Amino acid sequence: MSRIDQALTEFREMDELADLDSPVHRFPASVKLLLTVLYIMTVLSFDKYNLSGLFLMILFPLFFFQLSGIPVSKCFYKLRYVLPLVMAVGILNPLFDRTPLLQLGSLTVSGGWISMLTLMMKGVFSLMASFLLVASSGISAICAALRRMHVPSVIVTLLLLTYRYITLMGEEVSVMTNAYHLRAPEQKGIEYSAWGSFLGQLLLRSMDRADDIYQAMLLRGYDGRFHYVEEKRAGWKQWLTGLLIAALIVLCRYYNVTELLGRLFVR
Amino acid sequence: MIEMKHVSFRYDAGKEILHDISFAVAKGESVGLIGANGAGKSTIMKLLSGILSGEGETLICGTPVSRDNLPEVRRKLGYVLQDSDDQMFMPTVYEDMIFAPRNYGLSKEETEKKVDAVLEQLDLTELKHSRNHKISGGEKRMAAIATILTMEPEVILMDEPTASLDPYNRRLVINTIRALPQTKLITSHDLDMILDTCSRVILIDGGTIIADGRAEEILADKELLEAHRMELPLSLTRRQQ
Numbered sequence: 001m002s003r004i005d006q007a008l009t010e011f012r013e014m015d016e017l018a019d020l021d022s023p024v025h026r027f028p029a030s031v032k033l034l035l036t037v038l039y040i041m042t043v044l045s046f047d048k049y050n051l052s053g054l055f056l057m058i059l060f061p062l063f064f065f066q067l068s069g070i071p072v073s074k075c076f077y078k079l080r081y082v083l084p085l086v087m088a089v090g091i092l093n094p095l096f097d098r099t100p101l102l103q104l105g106s107l108t109v110s111g112g113w114i115s116m117l118t119l120m121m122k123g124v125f126s127l128m129a130s131f132l133l134v135a136s137s138g139i140s141a142i143c144a145a146l147r148r149m150h151v152p153s154v155i156v157t158l159l160l161l162t163y164r165y166i167t168l169m170g171e172e173v174s175v176m177t178n179a180y181h182l183r184a185p186e187q188k189g190i191e192y193s194a195w196g197s198f199l200g201q202l203l204l205r206s207m208d209r210a211d212d213i214y215q216a217m218l219l220r221g222y223d224g225r226f227h228y229v230e231e232k233r234a235g236w237k238q239w240l241t242g243l244l245i246a247a248l249i250v251l252c253r254y255y256n257v258t259e260l261l262g263r264l265f266v267r
Numbered sequence: 268m269i270e271m272k273h274v275s276f277r278y279d280a281g282k283e284i285l286h287d288i289s290f291a292v293a294k295g296e297s298v299g300l301i302g303a304n305g306a307g308k309s310t311i312m313k314l315l316s317g318i319l320s321g322e323g324e325t326l327i328c329g330t331p332v333s334r335d336n337l338p339e340v341r342r343k344l345g346y347v348l349q350d351s352d353d354q355m356f357m358p359t360v361y362e363d364m365i366f367a368p369r370n371y372g373l374s375k376e377e378t379e380k381k382v383d384a385v386l387e388q389l390d391l392t393e394l395k396h397s398r399n400h401k402i403s404g405g406e407k408r409m410a411a412i413a414t415i416l417t418m419e420p421e422v423i424l425m426d427e428p429t430a431s432l433d434p435y436n437r438r439l440v441i442n443t444i445r446a447l448p449q450t451k452l453i454t455s456h457d458l459d460m461i462l463d464t465c466s467r468v469i470l471i472d473g474g475t476i477i478a479d480g481r482a483e484e485i486l487a488d489k490e491l492l493e494a495h496r497m498e499l500p501l502s503l504t505r506r507q508q
Contacts, residue, residue, distance in 0.1 A: 012400050015358055019398070140358055164356060167400075171352075212353040215318050219346045220418065221338070221370030229362055 002181075004174040010078060011167060017070055018138030024068035028234040029133075029141035030148055031242040036133040038246055040126045042253045048115040049101060053256045054122065060249065061128040068136050075131045086123030090116035139163045144228035157226050165210060172205045268294045268328055268422050268450040269315065276310055276321030276474075284310050285321065285474040292450055292467075299461035299482060300454040302471040303496035308454040311471070312424050315452070316346045328421055342371060345420030345449075349427040351407040355399045360391075360410045363399065367418040378417075385416045389443060405436025412443060425453040429460045458500035462486050470495060 018025070024032075039060060046054045065072045076083065097112035134142065139160060146156045176198065180190055190198055234242070251257070269292035276285040285307045292298050300308050313319040315327065317337045325332040328343045348354045357363040361382065368378040386392045389409055394402060402410065408428065415423060428444060429437045437460070444451065444464045455461055461468060461482065468485040470478040472495040478485050485491065489499050498504075 012398070015398055019396075138358070140362060209353065212348070212350070213356045216346075216348055216354050216356060217366075218337075219316055219318075219341055219344070220367035220414070221341065222366075223338075223370065225370075227365070227369030229365065 002174065002177060004170060004177055008167060008170045008174060011170065014078075014135055015138055017074070017135040018141070020069055020136075022068045022136070024064055024132070024136045027136075027241075028145075028238055029137040030145035031234050031238055032133055032137055033142060033145045033149070035242055035245055035249075036129050039129050039249055042249050043122050043125045043129075045253065046118065046122065048118050049111060050256070051114050051118055051121075052258045053252070054118050054125075056252055056256075056258050057125055057249075058121075058128075060245075061125060061132055064132055064136075065128075068132065070132065070135050072128075075128055075135075079127055079131060082127065083124065086127060087120050089123060090119030093119070140229055143226070147226075147228060153225055157224075160226060164213075165206075168209055168213070169202070169206050172202055172209065176202060176205070268292055268296075269298075269452055270324075270326040271311070271314070272324040272326075274311075274314060274321055274323035274325055276307075276314060276319065283474060285314075288323070288471075288474075288476060290469055290476065290479060292452055294450055295448065296467060297444075297451040297453070297465045299465035299468045300452055300471065301456070301458065301461060301468055301497065306471045306495075307474045308471065309426060310474075312346070312426055312452070312454060315424060316344060317341065342418070343421045345415030345418050345423045347411055347415055347423065347425040347428055349430055351404070351411040354411040354414060355407060358398060360394050360397050360399060360402070360413070363410065363414045364417050367414065371418070381417050381419070385413050388416070389413050403436075405432050405439065408432060408436065408440055409443065412440070416447075420449060422450045422452070423447065425451065425455075427455050427457075428453060429455065429457045456497075458486055458497070459502050462500050462502065470497075472496075 039057075043054065043057050046057075062072065065075070093116040094110060094112035097110060097115060099111040100108045101111045101114055102109035137145075143156045143160045146159070147153065177190065180194070180198070181187070184191075269290075271288050271290055274285060274288040275283060277283045288307075288311065300311060302308050310319065314321055314325055315332065317332045317334075317340055320332070320334070327340045330336050330340050330343070332340050355363050357366060364382045364385070365378050368381055373381070382395070383392075386395055389412065391406075391409055391413055394406060394410060397406075399407065399410075412428075425444070429440050432440060437457075441460055441463050444453070444460075451464075453461065453465060465482050467480065468478075468482045469476060470485055470491070477495055478488075478491060486500055487503050492499060
């Protein structure tokens with residue numbers, strides 16, 4: 001299988017993950033969406049030196065990954081190209097921030113190292129939460145939830161169609177690269193000299209297919225508004241559960257639970 | 268139900284693709300539109316569905332196909348595209364099936380009833396919540412027909428409905444087409460399928476109508492077909508041998 005085909009399969013696998021059945025999957029997408037936004041905002045709001053407080057926040061995605069039946073490893077595997085970028089965000093911090101912050105025996109840990117770690121953790125935790133939301137809800141349910149929250153239709157439609165057209169473009173790339181390699185078996189990739197025409201053809205083919213799909217939509221009454229599959233409305237029990245989780249997230253933000261737990265054992 | 272009166276079409280200032288096309292299809296009639304590649308079949312389908320507009324008059328159920336009337340025309344018209352992947356643009360069969368009814372303002376309950384009825388009619392109930400990329404080519408073609416039927420169209424246009432299907436799925440699609448009571452206009456190179464599903468055939472070549480008559484007569488006319496880069500259907504070839 002070519003790398004493009006593999007990427008497409010992995011992309012589609014996200015939809016398949018959303019078809020699993022678990023308490024997390026059954027939870028209304030709108031509540032999950034709100035909780036994810038709250039979680040990410042909370043994680044991002046932690047002080048750059050608050051490593052112990054932030055560390056506890058990993059429990060939320062870990063718990064819900066476990067509950068959903070989606071392996072955490074799947075998340076890291078699928079995000080393998082993004083994670084290094086996220087990790088690289090604070091890589092220069094140790095050079096600029098040399099304030100001693102922690103003494104581990106003879107080793108002095110500067111603020112730069114701590115802030116680098118917190119930045120990395122913030123990025124990774126946010127990605128984990130976002131991944132879990134998409135993998136346990138599916139794009140259609142998320143779009144429906146966004147519409148229910150009165151996010152403008154244009155933005156939501158754009159999101160849905162972008163998601164759809166990514167696979168479409170991927171399919172075109174796959175067809176073209178396969179056709180190329182069948183006639184250039186000795187080459188490992190696509191020769192630089194062919195890049196221009198390859199990209200040009202890809203653009204034309206993608207536009208052509210996008211137009212065909214748009215016509216198919218028009219033929220079935222599309223007037224600019226998407227009618228999403230209506231998810232089950234969240235009942236009071238689900239809202240209450242959501243509120244409890246939200247309260248826990250906020251609690252972890254304002255009380256350093258790891259520190260409190262530590263004090264139980266160390267005086 | 269379908270009418271074209273002196274329709275001509277050309278892309279901008281280019282060569283004329285269709286020249287003075289006139290024909291009418293009566294209610295409940297099933298007509299095959301045949302011709303070699305580049306004869307103008309797809310252009311006729313696009314003109315009928317309002318994707319293209321040309322000179323002359325095109326009517327669907329008495330409504331002229333024009334920019335102002337497109338929503339009304341398209342409500343009465345179901346178009347099964349040649350490439351089912353273009354037709355099935357939502358993530359699941361179910362989402363694709365509710366697309367048209369919801370766009371036409373049907374309630375959730377009405378839509379649900381319609382979807383279930385169509386799925387049962389085509390024996391596709393098991394596919395309801397399937398992911399579009401997971402189903403086979405044959406299933407996708409059947410699902411594409413199902414997405415059209417939820418609109419309850421009065422007229423169905425089909426562009427190569429049996430293209431790239433295996434014999435089993437081809438037969439399934441043919442039987443489904445035969446069972447549909449709507450007015451149908453079908454373009455195809457699969458002349459055996461046309462013979463099986465259509466009572467009348469229109470042969471076009473070079474953008475003009477060459478012959479219009481009973482399917483058994485036109486499709487058995489070897490000379491006529493060969494003169495226009497076509498061959499006798501396989502079933503008739505065997506009979507003539």
